[in-house]
Amino acid sequence: MKKVVVVGLGYVGTPVACCFANAGFKVVGIDIVQSKIDMINRGESPIKGKEPGLDELLKKVHKAGKLKATDDYSECKRAYAILIMVETPVDDKNIPRYKALRSALTSVGKNLSKDTLVSIESTIAPRTTTDLVKPILEKESGLKAGEDFYLAHCPERLRAGVLLEAITNYNKIIGGINEASSKKAKELYKKIIKAKMYVTDSLTAEVTKTTENAYRDTQIAFANELAYLSEELGIDVFELRKLVNTSPSRAMHFPGSGVGGHCLPKDPWLLLHGSGKTFKPKLIPAAREINDSMPFHMIELAEEAMKESKVNPKKAKIAVMGYAFIEDSDDTRDTPAAPVIKHFMDIGSEVIVHDPYVKAVDGLEMTGDLNEALVGADCAIFVTAHSRYKSLKLKNLVQKMRNSIIIDGRDLFERKKCIKEGFVYKGIGKKH
Numbered sequence: 001m002k003k004v005v006v007v008g009l010g011y012v013g014t015p016v017a018c019c020f021a022n023a024g025f026k027v028v029g030i031d032i033v034q035s036k037i038d039m040i041n042r043g044e045s046p047i048k049g050k051e052p053g054l055d056e057l058l059k060k061v062h063k064a065g066k067l068k069a070t071d072d073y074s075e076c077k078r079a080y081a082i083l084i085m086v087e088t089p090v091d092d093k094n095i096p097r098y099k100a101l102r103s104a105l106t107s108v109g110k111n112l113s114k115d116t117l118v119s120i121e122s123t124i125a126p127r128t129t130t131d132l133v134k135p136i137l138e139k140e141s142g143l144k145a146g147e148d149f150y151l152a153h154c155p156e157r158l159r160a161g162v163l164l165e166a167i168t169n170y171n172k173i174i175g176g177i178n179e180a181s182s183k184k185a186k187e188l189y190k191k192i193i194k195a196k197m198y199v200t201d202s203l204t205a206e207v208t209k210t211t212e213n214a215y216r217d218t219q220i221a222f223a224n225e226l227a228y229l230s231e232e233l234g235i236d237v238f239e240l241r242k243l244v245n246t247s248p249s250r251a252m253h254f255p256g257s258g259v260g261g262h263c264l265p266k267d268p269w270l271l272l273h274g275s276g277k278t279f280k281p282k283l284i285p286a287a288r289e290i291n292d293s294m295p296f297h298m299i300e301l302a303e304e305a306m307k308e309s310k311v312n313p314k315k316a317k318i319a320v321m322g323y324a325f326i327e328d329s330d331d332t333r334d335t336p337a338a339p340v341i342k343h344f345m346d347i348g349s350e351v352i353v354h355d356p357y358v359k360a361v362d363g364l365e366m367t368g369d370l371n372e373a374l375v376g377a378d379c380a381i382f383v384t385a386h387s388r389y390k391s392l393k394l395k396n397l398v399q400k401m402r403n404s405i406i407i408d409g410r411d412l413f414e415r416k417k418c419i420k421e422g423f424v425y426k427g428i429g430k431k432h
């Protein structure tokens with residue numbers, strides 16, 4: 001049985017490992033976090049939140065003995081393929097921070113055998129495959145990329161909430177450093193991918209993936225800019241969006257309380273890394289700035305509403321509704337809730353954070369109980385569109401709260417209905 005090693009058992013690595021195990025490979029997942037290794041070796045997914053099919057698939061491949069997890073890189077020896085999907089963040093100056101990637105590559109390189117395919121699935125800046133990945137692997141292994149082993153960048157296109165669906169049904173970009181590497185990668189991925197595969201070079205693959213996310217981030221920034229304008233004009237940006245999208249070839253995105261996760265806030269910076277020698281990028285950095293401003297706008301709306309209601313924010317109980325960056329997920333990376341929470345904690349408010357999926361965060365008072373969050377609250381700030389919030393009954397809510405203030409970052413409630421029930425309501429992109 002051919003062995004596939006998956007390095008990095010996170011939101012990408014865990015489902016990818018399960019898919020290859022289910023396709024008949026012997027899969028070994030490598031991670032440095034012991035608790036994740038232990039969970040997977042018990043047949044338990046480290047990813048919580050709504051991920052259709054993932055728990056069941058992991059249990060199945062674990063029971064069949066097709067998937068195991070370890071921290072032992074010697075498992076890379078004589079592997080058919082090694083897929084690397086460790087995190088690739090940027091630092092506070094928006095420069096790629098490849099600590100995890102370098103470390104993983106060094107360990108893989110030391111244990112790399114001839115004829116193995118190494119595929120980088122992590123999102124990386126232009127030229128990283130040839131200028132960083134290749135030299136580390138060659139130095140550590142003493143082998144030549146493209147001749148002794150195959151090397152490709154095959155970026156992952158996952159989305160929280162549909163991880164398995166995305167792996168198998170989304171088109172795949174294959175970016176080999178040479179024809180032989182692309183051919184080898186295509187052969188491997190066709191075992192799990194039902195959609196189309198497009199072969200290109202590694203640089204174009206790097207730029208494609210980061211462009212996809214910069215594109216989405218820019219589209220969201222456009223919607224957020226229109227949200228600010230709609231508030232000024234006293235119209236509803238969500239109605240505006242609906243009407244705009246009745247025009248052919250228009251697909252305005254949703255505005256909201258902020259853009260989070262391990263992709264959109266940093267991938268535009270990965271795309272631009274090393275650029276600007278012959279031009280100055282303007283649009284993409286401006287989009288980042290707009291999107292980063294949204295949690296601070298949520299704070300402004302909350303403070304205005306409290307002022308109108310004669311509530312002193314320093315003495316208020318603030319319920320922050322949602323800590324995951326996206327609905328029905330437990331992923332909290334770069335969550336827009338964080339700046340909101342920090343602000344109100346800094347000024348001395350009593351802050352309680354509700355999330356159905358995120359159980360505990362250091363330094364925060366967290367609960368999964370709606371009553372605990374909302375009873376006696378002065379201001380409920382809805383940051384995340386968890387499905388649970390959509391079915392909240394305004395009549396019940398108004399009775400639970402001490403002061404009835406709703407700040408809606410995700411178009412969860414109808415403004416008119418909220419006002420009718422006696423709420424002071426402010427929302428992103430809504431008339432105030």
Ligand SMILES: NC(=O)c1ccc[n+]([C@@H]2O[C@H](COP(=O)([O-])OP(=O)(O)OC[C@H]3O[C@@H](n4cnc5c(N)ncnc54)[C@H](O)[C@@H]3O)[C@@H](O)[C@H]2O)c1
Pocket residue numbers: 007008009010011012013030031032033036085086087088100101103104121122123124156157158159160262263
């Ligand atoms: N999350 C997504 O939806 C998504 C979608 C597409 C692409 N990506 C990209 O995929 C990559 C991984 O993202 P993720 O969300 O899975 O990240 P993650 O943080 O959930 O997972 C990364 C895993 O790598 C492990 N790791 C770190 N250093 C290691 C090392 N030296 N050896 C072994 N394991 C190590 C970490 O412990 C962690 O479990 C990133 O480049 C990201 O941009 C993510």
